[in-house]
Amino acid sequence: MIQSILTKVFAGVFLGGVIGALVTGDWIYILVWSFSMSAFILLAVFGGIRRGRTADPFSIARVETVTRTGREQDGAQELSVRLTVAPAGESPYQTTTLARVHTDELRTFTPGTIVIVSRLGPQRPDVTIVPVGPDTVTARAQQARTDPSVIPPASSVPAWETATTTTPGTPRPGTRRLPGGAQLAISLTIILVVAAATTIPAWGSISRAAQSVAAGDWDGTNLITGRFQQEAVDAVADVVGGYEFTNIGFYDTYLVVDAPTTPGASTTDTYMYRYGRAWRDGPEFIQPSDLQAELFDGAGLDFGQVGAAAELALEDAALDNADVYASVARDPSGQVDGPVISISISGDYGSRSYVYDFDLNLIRSN
Known part of the structure; x- marks a missing residue:
């Protein structure tokens, strides 16, 4: 009985791990489904051996x-x-x-x-x-x-017969056989509940993927051209303790953010957003010489404009097999007093760069 339940539990963990890995790409979920698959196989093999050894022939x-x-x-x-x-x-x-x-x-x-x-x-x-x-x-x-x-x-004494092509079998004495598909329904319920519990950390990513698919936007979870840049920045801000940053780098599946070690600190750390979660990655490799000159307040900014700016830049550049990168930081030229969106595009036969403000006005390009 316990072995049967554990087998279903590990089957649910395996299913949840596969879903989590596919949706988030998180290596932790890869470990989860790998471990649960091994546990499932071991339970089946050693359970069979144990039954075989204890059965008197x-x-x-x-x-x-x-x-x-x-x-x-x-x-x-x-x-x-x-x-x-x-x-x-x-x-x-x-x-x-x-x-x-x-x-x-x-x-x-x-x-x-x-x-x-x-x-x-x-x-x-x-x-x-x-x-x-x-x-x-x-x-x-x-x-x-x-x-x-x-x-x-x-x-x-009850009868116990093997099923044949013409007669149904009878249950083993001393066991309970639920009617109809009740046993299958219970097994599936255990597996699905455990799978859902396993994917709890990935529910945000699963929800975003589902929203993108429902909207017909297959690129919706891309953190450069997709729909959820603001949620990613908000997650980082929760770890930082505020929205003061020096630089935010946007990549397809993750963000790299430079921000103060703690609010008001004179040192900066690197923060990551990936797999649907944010964390502190450690001290920034090169500390800023003038932190106040590089800091900007992102609390009132709409980071969804990064995706819109990337689409404008891609349309204008019209490069084949284009790779795109985006970042937000203070304008190094001083042409704009505040943060700007920088878009870099490289393709088969050239590259282009664009700088926009958060109203999507083109500041410069080359």
Whole structure:
């Protein structure tokens, strides 16, 4: 039971890890689905080994009815034997098996006879009557011949049959079988709930991807030309503790931001936004010589204008196989008093650069 639940749990973790990895590209999700897949396989393999090792392949049984099938070959009759099987440590059950018995031995197969049977496994009812068995099983058979209580009466033992092409199987005694597709529904529910829980850190990315697809914008999650630059900058600002930055670099799937180590500090750190989350990456490699001259306040800016500026620049440049990069910083030329959007485009046969203000006025290009 526990193994079955754990198998479904790891299946859900695997599914959630795959979805998270596909949507966010986060290496953590790659580790998640890799680990869960390994755990799922180990549970299946070692669970099967454990069941195989603990299952006793022999048991005792009592003959309830004997019917000749009419087939006879080489002096042996084929019998349909109804048995009450009593495996050690498991629930007893009734089943039917075929046995070939020489004619002169038919008298030994009468109702009430105690026999030894070989079983295919704990998950199947099929048995074969065998002449001898291990000492422990032989001892139980001898006990059953003198003590009728060793094997319960047939009237109190349920049937357990293997399904055939014409008749349905019956559940293993001692187990509960939910009606219809209830078991499948429960299994799927466990898997989906665990998968959803696994993707909780990626829900923002999943939501943005879904919004983009719903809007028919397949490039919507691109952080240069897409739709969610503002959300990314807001996430970084939460880590920085404010909207004072010196530079924001926009790439397809991530941002690189330079900002004060703490609000009001004289040193700067590099911050990252990727995989739908932001974090401090460490001290900026080159510290600014005049921090106040480079700082700008991004609190009132619409960073969605970065995508609009990139589209304007791409349309004007008209370069084949163009790669685009965007950044926001103070205008180094001093032509604009405040931050500007810089767009750099490179293609197969040239490159162009553009500078816009946040009203999308072109300041300069070359």
